[in-house]
Amino acid sequence: MSISVHNYAGTEEKSKAFHYSQAVKVGNIVKTSGQGGWDDSGDVVPDLKKQVELAFLNVEKALKAVDPSLSWKSVYAVRSFHISLDESADYVIENFRKFTPDRRPVFTCVEIRKLGIEGMQVEIEVEALIES
Template sequence: MSSQHYINEKGAGEKHSDLGHYSQAVILGNIVKCSGQGGWDNEGNLSQYDSRAQIDNAFDNVDRVLQAAGLRGWEDVYCLRSYQVDIGVHWEYLVEKLRKRIPGHRPIWTALSVPRLAFEAMTVELEVEAIRQE
């Protein structure tokens, strides 16, 4: 029987965990499931409706959460779900970020367009699953 170990990285991760009563990630054996990471900075502040800045921050936030769980970061991601307000406006930029961040690695990806996210100014949220390498 595997045990669950919950992770909240310092800064925005702890802030949002307290605010919403949830954890940033859970470790289940060699799998790490990461809660949706928005485009906030490490203090939890959002760039108002700036999709590119939010995508950049969301990528950094995924890295921080996975590293807090003992993984390398995006290199260990096998599954990505993106939730995007007005997906057509910034889908290509998200693809560009993926190509640059993990050029030799292609996780599975489901991209969803949504009418709104948790905070009104949010335009993107990235949810990932990653595997601890043996």
């Protein structure tokens, strides 16, 4: 079984600086790194609601970097990390309903003290299946 690593446009600098990839494909399974609320230039936006929305969009970009057919419809497991769960949980649930209206992936949600990039308030990582 082979392993391939993938990044999407705008994440190459962070990938090199921190020595990691946005997604990895192992067989027909794809796992993403934690995706945050950064814009196309890689800057974390200050607004929490927008951060959550961008994190969901960045998950999709990471999936599509592996296989253009992948999307949130392929996701079966989600882990989210929050600086303040009380402030961000509703936004995450709102985006779950928007991005996975017909599917309910398994979900682990954790509140932590700090995330890896300054200003980031939410980070989302997923596992997805490439169906043959």
